[in-house]
Amino acid sequence: MMASYDAEDMAERPSKASARPEKAGIRTFKEWFRLDKEAWAEWREEAEESYAFVAGDQWDDDARATLKETNRPEVTFDRVSPVIRAVIGTEITNRQEVRYLPREQNDNAGVEVWTEAARWFRDQTNAGDEESDAFYDVVVGGIGWTETRLNFDENPAGEPVIERVDPFEMLCDGSAKQRNLRDRRRQWRVKRLPCSEAKEMFPGFDKWELHAGWADLSLKENGSPTDQDQARHYEDDDTNANFRDMGESDEHDVTIAHCMWREKKTVHQIRDPLTGEAAELDTKEYQQLNERSQMLGIGRIPSIKRKKTVYKQAFLGRVVLEESECLSDKGWPIQPMTGFRDEPKNTWYGLVRAMKDPQRWANKWLSQTMHILNSQAKGGVMAELDAVEDMREFEQSWARSDAVTEVKAGAISQGKIQPKPVAQFPAGFFSLMEYAISSVRDVTGVSLEMLGMRESDQPGVLEYQRRQQGVSMLASMFASLRAYRRKQGEIMLDLMQNYLADGRLVRIIGEGKQQLVPLARSQDMEYDIIIDEAPVSPNQKEMVWGMAQQNWQAYPPQVQAALAKYAPYPETVIQEIQKGYQAAMQPPPPDPRVQADVQKASVEAEETRANTQKIMAQVAEIAAKLQKAPAEMAKLAADTDKTRADAFATGAQTGNMIRQAEQQQAMPTQGM
Numbered sequence: 185m186m187a188s189y190d191a192e193d194m195a196e197r198p199s200k201a202s203a204r205p206e207k208a209g210i211r212t213f214k215e216w217f218r219l220d221k222e223a224w225a226e227w228r229e230e231a232e233e234s235y236a237f238v239a240g241d242q243w244d245d246d247a248r249a250t251l252k253e254t255n256r257p258e259v260t261f262d263r264v265s266p267v268i269r270a271v272i273g274t275e276i277t278n279r280q281e282v283r284y285l286p287r288e289q290n291d292n293a294g295v296e297v298w299t300e301a302a303r304w305f306r307d308q309t310n311a312g313d314e315e316s317d318a319f320y321d322v323v324v325g326g327i328g329w330t331e332t333r334l335n336f337d338e339n340p341a342g343e344p345v346i347e348r349v350d351p352f353e354m355l356c357d358g359s360a361k362q363r364n365l366r367d368r369r370r371q372w373r374v375k376r377l378p379c380s381e382a383k384e385m386f387p388g389f390d391k392w393e394l395h396a397g398w399a400d401l402s403l404k405e406n407g408s409p410t411d412q413d414q415a416r417h418y419e420d421d422d423t424n425a426n427f428r429d430m431g432e433s434d435e436h437d438v439t440i441a442h443c444m445w446r447e448k449k450t451v452h453q454i455r456d457p458l459t460g461e462a463a464e465l466d467t468k469e470y471q472q473l474n475e476r477s478q479m480l481g482i483g484r485i486p487s488i489k490r491k492k493t494v495y496k497q498a499f500l501g502r503v504v505l506e507e508s509e510c511l512s513d514k515g516w517p518i519q520p521m522t523g524f525r526d527e528p529k530n531t532w533y534g535l536v537r538a539m540k541d542p543q544r545w546a547n548k549w550l551s552q553t554m555h556i557l558n559s560q561a562k563g564g565v566m567a568e569l570d571a572v573e574d575m576r577e578f579e580q581s582w583a584r585s586d587a588v589t590e591v592k593a594g595a596i597s598q599g600k601i602q603p604k605p606v607a608q609f610p611a612g613f614f615s616l617m618e619y620a621i622s623s624v625r626d627v628t629g630v631s632l633e634m635l636g637m638r639e640s641d642q643p644g645v646l647e648y649q650r651r652q653q654g655v656s657m658l659a660s661m662f663a664s665l666r667a668y669r670r671k672q673g674e675i676m677l678d679l680m681q682n683y684l685a686d687g688r689l690v691r692i693i694g695e696g697k698q699q700l701v702p703l704a705r706s707q708d709m710e711y712d713i714i715i716d717e718a719p720v721s722p723n724q725k726e727m728v729w730g731m732a733q734q735n736w737q738a739y740p741p742q743v744q745a746a747l748a749k750y751a752p753y754p755e756t757v758i759q760e761i762q763k764g765y766q767a768a769m770q771p772p773p774p775d776p777r778v779q780a781d782v783q784k785a786s787v788e789a790e791e792t793r794a795n796t797q798k799i800m801a802q803v804a805e806i807a808a809k810l811q812k813a814p815a816e817m818a819k820l821a822a823d824t825d826k827t828r829a830d831a832f833a834t835g836a837q838t839g840n841m842i843r844q845a846e847q848q849q850a851m852p853t854q855g856m
Contacts, residue, residue: 186761197315200297200828209504210500210502210503210504213441213443213498213504214398216357216370216443216445216582217355217372217398217441217443218355219358220355220356220357220358220370221401221659222358223357223358223359223530223598224355224356224358224531225530226529226531227325227326227327227532227533228352228401230325230531230537231324231326231351231352231414232352232531233536233540234324234325234537235324235325235686237264237536237539237540237543238264238265238268238324238536240262240265242260242264242543242544242547243258243260243547247544247548251551254555255555256405256551256552256554256555257551257554257555257558258551258567259547259550259551259554259681260547261546261547261550261621262293262659263539263543263546263621263624263625264536264539264543264624266534266629267539267625267630268320268323268324268536270630271323271535271628271658271661272316272319272320273322274655274658275316275319275662275665276312278314279312279350280665280666280669281302281303281306282299282302282306282670282672282673282676282713282714283299283302283712283713283714283715284298284299284302284673284677284713285714297701297703298677298680298681300701301680301684301701301703302673302676302677302680305344305346305680305684306346306676308343308344309344309345309346309347309660310346311346311593313347314330314347314348315330315348315665315668315669317348318330318348318349318521319521319661319665319719320532321348321351322521322522322523322661322664322665323523323535323536323661324534324535324536325351325523325532325533325534325536326522326523326524326531326532326533326534327351327354327365327504327521327522327523327532327535328348328351328520328521328522329348329349329350329351329518329519329520330346330347330348330349330518330519330521330668330672331345331347331349331517331518332344332345332346332517332672332675332676332679333511333517333520333679334683334684335347341684341688342683342684344676344684345409346651346672346676349373349518352401353373353374353375353401354371354372354518355371355372355373355374355401355685356368356370356371356372356520357369357371358530358589361530362521363522363663363664363667364519364521364522364664364667364668364671365522365523368444369445369446370445370446371443371444371445371516371518372399372441372442372443372444372445373441373442373444373518374396374399374401374439374440374441374442375439375440375442376437376439376440376732377436377437377438377439377440378437378438378590379391379394379395379418379436379438382394382438382440382501385440386499386501386505386506389501389503389505392502392683393501393503393505394440394501394502394505395438395502396438396440396441396500396501396502397438397439397502397503398438399439399500400439400556401606418821419453438501439501440499440501440505441499441500441501442497442499442500443497443498443500443645444495444496444497444510444516444517445495445496445497445509446493446494446495446496446661447493447494447496448491448492448493448494448715449466449491449492449493449494450466450467450490450491450492451464451465451466451467451469451489451490451491451492452464452465452466452467452487452488452489453487453488453490454473454485454486454487454488455486457736458526463783465487468744469485470485473485475817477654481692494509494513495509495510495512495513495515495516495769496508496510497509506791511676511683512676512678512679512682514674514675514823515671515674515675517675519668519671519675520668521664521668522666522668523535523660523661524660530771535628538627538628539624539627539628542620542621542623542624543620543624543627545620546617546620546621546624547606547617549617550617553617564603564604565582565601565602565603565604566601566602566603566604567600567601567602568595568600568601570592570600571591571592571595571600571601572590572591572592572595574592577590578590578591598695619758623725628657629657629658630657630658647812670713673713674713676842677713680703684703686795687702687703688702688703689701689702689703727728728747728750732747732750746750747763751794758795776809783787
């Protein structure tokens with residue numbers, strides 16, 4: 185229905201007796217509601233009139249009574265709706281998408297998965313159409329709302345939901361002034377549901393406890409107290425009492441008030457002494473951790489104390505039905521987008537406010553013109569009483585163009601019958617009417633080029649520039665839409681990471697291919713959120729294709745394949761074109777015979793390379809030996825000389841020994 189809640193959380197809700205708060209609690213919510221309703225009462229009155237105006241109900245009750253009294257036609261030539269449709273069409277043809285950019289270089293792979301997952305999230309919920317409906321609310325009434333949540337009814341794992349919320353079901357505190365109500369402290373959604381459905385959502389409560397009769401968003405008084413002395417009467421003075429006498433039937437509807445507000449919560453950032461990982465604890469958890477650490481002898485754990493914004497919600501009937509924190513800690517599930525701001529009244533308005541008076545005056549002048557033409561179609565006549573025999577018959581025949589009107593002889597020649605003077609249109613009457621009709625468009629800043637109604641012969645470039653200038657007049661609204669998408673993308677990413685990152689496979693389609701990507705929670709990853717124009721928007725494709733056509737032949741095939749997706753062809757045709765470009769960029773398959781010859785040549789070349797390396801090794805070995813040869817020869821010569829010298833010395837020594845021996849032998853002979 186409104187914000188999501190987990191089935192397990194509902195199962196763990198306290199019993200009926202313990203779930204009921206003190207009366208002061210529900211009284212606080214009622215006081216908030218009274219203040220916020222008073223702050224937005226003027227906006228609701230003007231917005232209801234604006235929606236009726238666009239629907240063609242452009243006459244108020246007093247004007248209708250005047251027309252009926254004067255027998256004038258109630259003419260409505262609606263010039264407002266085409267302008268509104270043109271602005272909405274501009275948003276549809278220029279839709280934007282959410283992209284996530286990593287803050288650290290190592291997160292590039294993960295961020296691409298989440299960007300594609302965001303596309304899957306939005307595709308599953310038809311988010312583009314829902315946001316266009318909410319933007320329609322901005323253009324007409326000045327503010328639109330959407331809800332981003334998870335539905336656990338059909339799938340326990342959760343299914344994404346993005347849907348437009350009726351702005352007449354919403355309220356917020358009257359002090360909010362920033363664009364998209366960024367500074368609001370609380371907001372409401374009040375919706376009527378069948379009693380049986382309300383019982384399924386909040387089991388354990390009686391039907392009269394489910395109905396928030398005090399949360400009446402209509403413009404009539406709802407019996408809210410004007411001072412604290414009447415609060416005790418207000419506490420029980422609502423339509424809830426009627427439910428006690430309705431028996432067991434659940435056919436009637438009940439009103440459920442969904443209040444969302446934000447609080448400041450004290451948290452302690454610590455570093456886990458065991459794991460070293462960062463953790464965030466509230467004050468109670470931090471105190472318990474310190475008590476345990478002191479018992480273990482670790483001592484007090486240091487922390488950084490800071491304030492954290494906590495987004496809370498409560499479902500209210502006659503009593504508080506449920507109170508919890510929102511699923512996402514990035515914001516409430518229901519987010520607004522705003523139009524133009526009325527500073528003195530502290531409210532918001534759309535384009536219709538400025539178009540009401542010109543449209544009303546155009547309708548009145550058209551009605552007056554038709555009345556004059558109808559009343560003077562035949563024209564009146566002045567006749568003397570003695571000019572005709574029977575005045576009643578004269579009146580009847582005069583009003584008929586195919587009848588003969590008889591008069592007395594000489595009545596016409598004597599001038600007894602004269603036509604009444606025809607009333608002339610005031611000077612400048614039609615100019616004023618044309619001015620009022622053109623002002624319906626002019627007061628908004630929407631040009632004829634945006635409406636496609638410019639009939640003059642002008643260059644296409646000039647028409648495109650004038651159309652873009654018309655969009656610039658509405659830049660404030662589109663800036664709010666861009667800021668909304670940034671906040672909604674932040675909440676969507678938080679929901680995906682914390683509740684959908686269970687390993688489920690997400691089918692991602694793009695660039696002519698499909699792939700399944702598992703969603704897994706990313707630890708300590710931070711992203712920057714940017715809003716980029718979707719590449720599939722018609723205006724984006726038209727502009728890129730127009731520029732690409734001028735130099736198409738000069739582009740290489742790779743660039744042509746990339747630009748083919750902007751061609752004004754069906755998606756299947758574009759995919760076939762891209763496949764053709766990819767096939768053309770790939771080389772043709774080789775001839776098997778040529779491939780065999782190439783393979784044989786490759787083997788022979790490898791053998792030749794191996795032989796060459798072997799020969800080169802032998803040559804190197806021979807060269808090394810040749811380098812050593814001179815040194816060896818020199819050594820050999822030195823050894824030869826030494827051997828020769830040794831041999832000569834040995835020979836000389838031997839000769840001396842022989843001579844000495846001969847001398848010794850000769851000496852005895854001489855003595856004898």
